[in-house]
Amino acid sequence: xxxxxxxxxxxxxxxxxxxxxxxxxxxxxxxxxxxxxxxxxxxxxxxxxxxxxxxxxxxxxxxxxxxxxxxxxxxxxxxxxxxxxxxxxxxxxxxxxxxxxxxxxxxxxxxxxxxxxxxxxxxxxxxxxxxxxxxxxxxxxxxxxxxxxxxxxxxxxxxxxxxxxxxxxxxxxxxxxxxxxxxxxxxxxxxxxxxxxxxxxxxxxxxxxxxxxxxxxxxxxxxxxxxxxxxxxxxxxxxxxxxxxxxxxxxxxxxxxxxxxxxxxxxxxxxxxxxxxxxxxxxxxxxxxxxxxxxxxxxxxxxxxxxxxxxxxxxxxxxxxxxxxxxxxxxxxxxxxxxxxxxxxxxxxxxxxxxxxxxxxxxxxxxxxxxxxxxxxxxxxxxxxxxxxxxxxxxxxxxxxxxxxxxxxxxxxxxxxxxxxxxxxxxxxxxxxxxxxxxxxxxxxxxxxxxxxxxxxxxxxxxxxxxxxxxxxxxxxxxxxxxxxxxxxxxxxxxxxxxxxxxxxxxxxxxxxxxxxxxxxxxxxxxxxxxxxxxxxxxxxxxxxxxxxxxxxxxxxxxxxxxxxxxxxxxxxxxxxxxxxxxxxxxxxxxxxxxxxxxxxx
Amino acid sequence: xxxxxxxxxxxxxxxxxxxxxxxxxxxxxxxxxxxxxxxxxxxxxxxxxxxxxxxxxxxxxxxxxxxxxxxxxxxxxxxxxxxxxxxxxxxxxxxxxxxxxxxxxxxxxxxxxxxxxxxxxxxxxxxxxxxxxxxxxxxxxxxxxxxxxxxxxxx
Numbered sequence: 001x002x003x004x005x006x007x008x009x010x011x012x013x014x015x016x017x018x019x020x021x022x023x024x025x026x027x028x029x030x031x032x033x034x035x036x037x038x039x040x041x042x043x044x045x046x047x048x049x050x051x052x053x054x055x056x057x058x059x060x061x062x063x064x065x066x067x068x069x070x071x072x073x074x075x076x077x078x079x080x081x082x083x084x085x086x087x088x089x090x091x092x093x094x095x096x097x098x099x100x101x102x103x104x105x106x107x108x109x110x111x112x113x114x115x116x117x118x119x120x121x122x123x124x125x126x127x128x129x130x131x132x133x134x135x136x137x138x139x140x141x142x143x144x145x146x147x148x149x150x151x152x153x154x155x156x157x158x159x160x161x162x163x164x165x166x167x168x169x170x171x172x173x174x175x176x177x178x179x180x181x182x183x184x185x186x187x188x189x190x191x192x193x194x195x196x197x198x199x200x201x202x203x204x205x206x207x208x209x210x211x212x213x214x215x216x217x218x219x220x221x222x223x224x225x226x227x228x229x230x231x232x233x234x235x236x237x238x239x240x241x242x243x244x245x246x247x248x249x250x251x252x253x254x255x256x257x258x259x260x261x262x263x264x265x266x267x268x269x270x271x272x273x274x275x276x277x278x279x280x281x282x283x284x285x286x287x288x289x290x291x292x293x294x295x296x297x298x299x300x301x302x303x304x305x306x307x308x309x310x311x312x313x314x315x316x317x318x319x320x321x322x323x324x325x326x327x328x329x330x331x332x333x334x335x336x337x338x339x340x341x342x343x344x345x346x347x348x349x350x351x352x353x354x355x356x357x358x359x360x361x362x363x364x365x366x367x368x369x370x371x372x373x374x375x376x377x378x379x380x381x382x383x384x385x386x387x388x389x390x391x392x393x394x395x396x397x398x399x400x401x402x403x404x405x406x407x408x409x410x411x412x413x414x415x416x417x418x419x420x421x422x423x424x425x426x427x428x429x430x431x432x433x434x435x436x437x438x439x440x441x442x443x444x445x446x447x448x449x450x451x452x453x454x455x456x457x458x459x460x461x462x463x464x465x466x467x468x469x470x471x472x473x474x475x476x477x478x479x480x481x482x483x484x485x486x487x488x489x490x491x492x493x494x495x496x497x498x499x500x501x502x503x504x505x506x507x508x509x510x511x512x513x514x515x516x517x518x519x520x521x522x523x524x525x526x527x528x529x530x531x532x533x534x535x536x537x538x539x540x541x542x543x544x545x546x547x548x549x550x551x552x553x554x555x556x557x558x559x560x561x562x563x564x565x566x567x568x569x570x571x572x573x574x575x576x577x578x579x580x581x582x583x584x585x586x587x588x589x590x591x592x593x594x595x596x597x598x599x600x601x602x
Numbered sequence: 603x604x605x606x607x608x609x610x611x612x613x614x615x616x617x618x619x620x621x622x623x624x625x626x627x628x629x630x631x632x633x634x635x636x637x638x639x640x641x642x643x644x645x646x647x648x649x650x651x652x653x654x655x656x657x658x659x660x661x662x663x664x665x666x667x668x669x670x671x672x673x674x675x676x677x678x679x680x681x682x683x684x685x686x687x688x689x690x691x692x693x694x695x696x697x698x699x700x701x702x703x704x705x706x707x708x709x710x711x712x713x714x715x716x717x718x719x720x721x722x723x724x725x726x727x728x729x730x731x732x733x734x735x736x737x738x739x740x741x742x743x744x745x746x747x748x749x750x751x752x753x754x755x756x757x
Contacts, residue, residue, distance in 0.1 A: 120694070131696035272631040279627050283620070317623050324658070328616050331666055332609050338666075339680045342673055494714050498700055520697040545700075545712055582716050597715040 019076035023069045023083050027090040030065035033058045034094065034101050041102040046479065048368030048559040051099060051472025052465075059098060060465070066094040067464055070194060071457040074187050084190050088172060092197065095464050096205065097165035099472065105482045106160035109552070111206040112480060112510035114141070115156055120516035121145040128517045129336065133344060136337040139291040140209035156207070157485065164205040167215070171205075172197060174218030179436045181226040182394075182403065188443050195442070196435035198463035199383050201376060201470040202428045210425075213296035216289040218432060220282040220300055224313040227278055230265040231311060265311045279315050286322040290329040295413065297326045299429040302409040310402050365560040372473030375466065380427045383434050390437030393444045407433040477508045477556035484550050484590055485510045491592055492519060495546055502544035504571060505530045505557070509550030532557065535571040536578060547581065547593040554589040603685045604666045612661045619654040626651055 040056030047053065069087040073079050099107050106112070117135065120128050122145040127135045135141070148156060172193045179192035204210050268275065289297050301322040308316045330338060330345075338345055363373050391404040410429035413422050446452045492515040495501060500520040503511035506529070512521075528538035531547065539547070549568050557563035572591050575581050585592035626647040633641045659667075666684070673680040 124694070126694045128696050129693040267631075272628075275631050276628055280624070283624075315627070317627060320655075321620065321623065324616060324619065324655075328612060328658075328662065331662055331670060332612055335604070335606070335666060335686070338670055338673075339684060339686070342680055346674060346677065495712055498697055499712055500700055516696075517694045518697060520699050523699045545715070584714070584716065594712065594715050597711065 016076050016078050019072060023073035023076070023087055026065045026069035026072060027087050030062045030069060030090050030094050033062035033065065037062055037098070038102045043103065043479065046476040046555065048366035048476065049473070050368065050372060050469070051102075051475040052469040053368070055098070055102070055468070059102065063094045063098070063464055063468065064461055066091040067457075067461045070190070071460065074190060075453070079186060079190075088190065088193060088197075089169060091194065091464070092165050092169050092172065095197065095467055096168045096471075097162075098468060099475070100161050100165060103479055105157065105480050105485060106163070106207065107475065107478050107480060108203070108206045109478065109480065109508050109510065110208065111160050111163070112485070113512040114207055114209075115160055116512040116514055116516045117141045118144045118148060118156060119514060122148050131516060131521075133294075133337065133341060134209070136334050137209060137291055137294055139288070140212055140293075143212075157482075160207045163207040163211070167211045168197065168200070168205050170215050171200075171218065174215065174222055175432050175435060177222045178218070178225055178432060179439065181222070181229060182436050183440060183443070185443075188439055191442065192436045192439040194460060195439050195463075196431060198460065198467055199379060199435060199438075200428070200431055201379055201467055202424045202431075203471055204424065204428055209293045210296060213289050213293035214428070216285045216292060217296050217300040217429070219285045220318065221303060221432070223278050223282045224304060224307050224315075224318075227270055227274070228268060228282075228313040228315050230268050230314050263311070265314050265316075268314055275314070279318070282315070282318055283321045286318060287325045290322075290325040291333065295425055296429070297322060298413070299410050299425075301326065302412060303406050306402065306405050306409055310405075312402055366562060369473065369559055372470055375470050376473075379466075379470065380423075383427075383431070383438065386438040386441055387434040388437075390439065390441035390444075393440045394437060397440075403433050403437055406430075407437070474560075476559050477552040479552060479555075480510050481551065481590075483587065484552075485513055487585065487587075487590055487592065488513050488548060491546055491548065495519065499545040500543070501546040501548065502531060502542060503553070504532045504535075504547060504549040504568060505553045508552040508556045509548065511548050511550070532568070532571055535574045539575050539578070539581070543595075545595050547575065547591075549589065549591040549593075551589040603687060604669070605687050607688055608661075608665060612658070612665050615654065615658040615661050619651065619658050622647060622651045622654050 037056055037059035040058055042054050042056075045054045066087070070084070070091055073083050073087050093101075114134075117128075117132070117138075118141050121138065121141045125142065125145065127138045127141070129135065144156065144159075148154075175196045176189045176193045179189035183189060183192060204214070270278075286297070286300065289300065301319065304313075304319045304322065307313045308319050362376075363370055365373070387404065387407060391401065394403060395401055407430040410426045413426055442456060446456060488510050491501060495515075497518040498520065500522050501511075501515060502522050503509060522542045522544055525538065525541050527533065528541060531538045531542060531544075532553070549572060554566075554568040557567045558565055568589055569591075572583065572593065575593060576583060579596070581593040581595055583591055584594045626644065629641065629644045629647050633644060669680060669684050672678070673684075
């Protein structure tokens with residue numbers, strides 16, 4: 001009789017020891033330090049070095065604790081997905097959310113301008129024609145106007161303030177999902193999400209259409225590279241390109257293209273209902289992005305076209321859906337846009353001008369400003385270098401060069417000559433794939449030398465420190481105070497509709513938080529893009545009824561234009577000296593000037 | 603010449619095309635045959651989708667597509683040769699510069715505008731008031747009472 005061996009018990013899971021508590025404790029410490037960071041940050045000392053210089057030790061310690069929480073959980077023998085998610089959320093709060101924590105209101109003048117757009121659409125749901133080209137893509141404004149009306153709110157100030165960390169959290173989920181498909185493994189996708197966060201200095205996460213459009217772009221990309229990902233199998237045995245084996249005979253290129261075009265991609269191993277649901281969701285996102293933002297649809301369509309050509313995803317009809325949605329939207333819904341502003345579609349076509357405006361012209365300001373801007377140029381360069389190494393690693397493992405092509409697709413925007421911000425968009429749209437390729441390179445290094453893990457953890461701390469420095473570099477003139485918002489709102493509330501309210505300098509301060517559809521902004525006058533360019537002459541030509549100046553106006557001239565301290569008050573004095581304006585409100589550098597009534601009648 | 607009243611036809615054509623594409627996707631993915639291209643319903647839907655696409659392209663060409671392509675190719679301002687007739691106006695117009703309308707009634711007077719030579723204008727060279735202090739001259743356009751700002755060293 002044969003004795004039956006007792007079944008071998010499965011090996012006990014490795015004990016995680018101190019790692020059970022280390023990451024939660026560090027994450028808690030990071031969050032607990034935030035109120036201290038807010039209390040010890042001296043915003044009145046902001047200068048050309050921005051936020052990094054005025055943050056107290058508690059803020060930096062908070063950021064370091066968040067980085068340590070992420071690294072500790074990743075080092076754990078059994079990383080826990082909920083804990084990694086919590087640590088990532090903490091990291092976002094302690095880096096992207098730091099301005100929201102230490103500043104009393106949402107930063108960034110453009111966020112307040114878009115809040116003004118939402119305000120103009122709230123109630124009647126009508127866009128304002130002839131004010132700003134962004135109104136031709138009004139989905140975001142309409143969406144938030146609807147939310148605002150449905151909630152019975154009268155303003156979105158707190159939404160503006162906390163929007164960046166929340167939307168970046170959603171982006172990070174997209175990067176994690178993409179990286180899971182492209183890299184596999186349990187740890188690498190989290191590292192990819194953190195690398196994306198650390199490299200994303202491009203401040204497009206404020207309350208804006210493009211922030212939402214990135215979500216709508218990432219979703220179809222996640223589907224295409226995830227559940228819809230497939231490969232084309234050539235039944236005829238025709239090798240694809242690049243040839244997989246050295247001895248394989250290569251056929252003529254046109255024949256390979258023809259065979260590829262006629263060979264449908266394989267069907268993914270998903271039930272038809274799931275596939276159809278994914279098609280529907282992806283199509284919905286692609287259609288939704290058309291009225292949301294002017295550039296993002298082209299980025300996602302370009303990337304899907306690349307994937308369709310190389311046969312990497314099932315559902316090529318999504319490309320047609322995207323093209324039809326964008327073309328019909330621009331042609332029909334955006335008719336006034338192309339009738340009046342065709343130049344914006346055609347673009348200047350001058351990449352050299354865009355390069356000058358987007359790079360060299362921005363290297364202005366004091367030492368702090370220049371240093372931060374050099375870093376802004378260096379970081380994308382280093383990102384691309386790391387991604388190219390990652391593309392090589394990816395190629396060695398999977399014989400696939402498609403990812404680097406996906407990252408390069410947004411570069412086509414440079415040919416269109418979109419303007420000085422085109423390079424920001426190129427970097428932003430390519431960054432998800434670049435981060436994932438970069439993570440592949442880092443993983444390769446860590447596998448070659450285990451000691452590299454500690455170096456990479458230290459590098460992560462440095463990266464997030466530099467992120468705070470780079471993102472907050474313009475903080476002295478991007479910061480907005482609640483009393484400035486109150487001042488601007490009060491001006492619009494007390495100035496009759498139809499009159500002209502103009503800031504001393506456009507682009508800084510919450511000058512357009514209200515009055516988009518009720519008050520005039522004046523005309524464009526040559527040589528007077530801002531009243532501050534030549535205060536007396538420009539005010540005489542523009543003849544505004546009310547002039548606004550903010551503390552950020554002063555900081556903008558002082559730190560970026562190298563004007564002497566107090567220059568904005570000097571400009572105000574010059575305007576007052578003409579006898580046509582008087583100051584009706586002043587609190588430090590926050591000033592309201594009103595045109596005096598002719599004849600002295602009360 | 604573009605008649606915006608016909609835009610509804612274009613939108614309807616887009617809807618039909620997307621519906622047909624959805625039906626085709628359903629037919630392709632649920633067909634048991636390995637080679638779905640041989641399926642009769644897939645072939646029928648392929649044809650219908652192609653017809654819908656051609657119809658949509660034709661409608662788009664009629665509703666400004668040709669004019670847009672012409673404007674882009676010749677780099678001509680479309681306003682010089684495109685005529686839009688009728689159409690609904692569902693937008694608000696941006697407020698024009700009141701100084702641009704000399705022949706029209708004057709813009710409303712600002713009731714908060716001080717009279718010329720009004721005394722009490724704040725001295726712009728006065729030292730900056732500390733944050734949270736009362737405005738130098740609140741005036742009618744100043745921050746409303748009870749909305750004095752908090753300190754700037756924290757939220």
